[in-house]
Amino acid sequence: MHLLLRRYFKSRIGTVAAVLLVLLIIVAIAAPLIAPQDPYDLATVSIMEAEHAPGTTSSDNKITYLLGTDGAGRDMLSAILYGLRISLGIGVTSALVALVIGTCIGLISAYFGGKVDALLMRIVDVQLSVPTILVALVLLAVLGQGVDKTLMALVLVQWAIFARNVRGSALVERSKEYIEAAVGQGLPARRIMFRHVLPNCMAPLIVTTTNQMANAITLEATMSFLGIGLPQTKPSLGLLISNGFDYMLSNQYWISVFPGIALVLLVVSVSLVGDQLRIVLNPKLDA
Amino acid sequence: MALLEVKDLVTEFHTEDGVAKALDNVSFTLERGKVLGIVGESGSGKSVTAFSLMNLVDKPGKIAGGEILFNGDDLRLASAKRWSELRGDRIAMVFQDPMMSLNPVMRVGAQLGETVAIHNKLPKAEVERRVFEALKRVGIPAPLERMRAYPHELSGGMRQRVAIANAIINKPDLIIADEPTTALDVTIQAQILYEMKHLARQTGTALIWITHDISVVKDLADDLCVMYAGRIIERGAVADVIRDPQHPYTRGLIDSLPHAENHGKRLYSIPGATPPLLSLPPGCSFAPRCTRARSTCNATPPVFKLESREHRCFFPLG
8 A cells, every 4th residue: 555655656747636636625625614705695796796807806805806706796716616616526426426336237247247247238338339428418408407417417427437347357357266266165246246356356446437537527517518517506617617608708718717727627637646546556557 | 975976977168169078977986084186187177077066167168967966965956055055164175376266455364254254153253263273274374463464475385275274264074176286386285285184184074186296196195086088087096096007098197207216217208198178089088199099999988897996998907
């Protein structure tokens, strides 16, 4: 464990990405404490403060709008902090739920093989052959908006990736002698799958999970930008970008650009951490 | 009643190129507390015998016929549930490669403890005590420390001892050891052989010891089966078979052992190679390599019984 950490932090890019990611997570979690304004509290948001440029002080001199305000007079910094929270929350939750579902299906597929495997993997094939954004669009068009529905759509487009990934690694482990030995000890199938096969598939699974988190965040932002993801009352980064889009032409760049930068930082840091984990956890790349 | 009675066991592998009969009417019996050695070349069906007895034959292989009577029960009729009760508790197996047969991410103590806990409802302390005892019995120094170790922290010999401890931990009636010392160096092999024999005698466990090295089973086994291309071609008490082999193949195996007096000379080897299972010669599969073969050998030799010994050769030696 210590060795892995040391190897991880050997890379400068990996270190920077990890520090940035931790910072973003802390900021997102602590948003209600550090944000200058509660962007959902209509009492504190005044239309009179709309479309202020970055650095402007509010008319009552109480807060400085470091990143400006949007069309409704919301402090952009506060909106971004809260948006970060939502984006991160939805990305992580959906990836984890998909991880659990996909892992179970992948393990069952690899362990039992034969017809079960064929059936499950054909379902995975079908799922993966349709573009994710299309599935998510159709699903949300049918189900309607909402946090729960967006989560559901994200899980649906992600589980198959996990299932295939886990099946691949589990098949390799399954053929090893220690699994045969575990069967020979009289251990039940479920125990062998979860206590013997799964822990040995963790390395690629961790990498897939981080990459999927980045994907989920992007996908959620895309859907929100298109106006089918989250409702206006729960503005994620994607929705903030979308809201500011109309003001771009009138030179009020900050409403769109700052949430955009926040989104890029978040996705890039998650992806880089995932890439570095892949290098650390894959002994074959360790040259 | 014998502990294990195998009658006309047939295991086949259904491949795209045809059906390979990996076990062809294999029969033997094993009494409680006795050691049976099975020797043969690579591909002769030794390991398939072990896997068939454990019901661990993977697709495309399957047991196609015969009976495996264990304590009088036919194991071929046993349900999956019955099998998981038997395996690890009444019948245990030690695998060939100790580098591969332990889970790399589980501590040794946890792996052994699992074998105990799955078959017995015991308090945790009692499970740990049994793990400790088992490790001590196979001669592992400082068992308490070793219980906390991961397999990669142990040497090959230690790992094989752990695997053996895992097999003996529930005091099974039968242990099947599939070339357990092949991957180890000679001194450790000798230690483990000695300890296994000792353990088998102490606990009254019967042992099936599979090897390609006839000198390994010479001092260890009570009975010996010699396998060739899926058939047991000779069977009998170890001393009888080695002193006075009846099948020309057994003779060849014994003659190819190195002797001190032949130091520096070329070792004897049986001419030719084991035939592939998919294209076995008709009749006796050893006939093409055999100097005594005649046209009679184109028929499948039946089992010739002579008191406690049996062989499958039309023209036996001696």
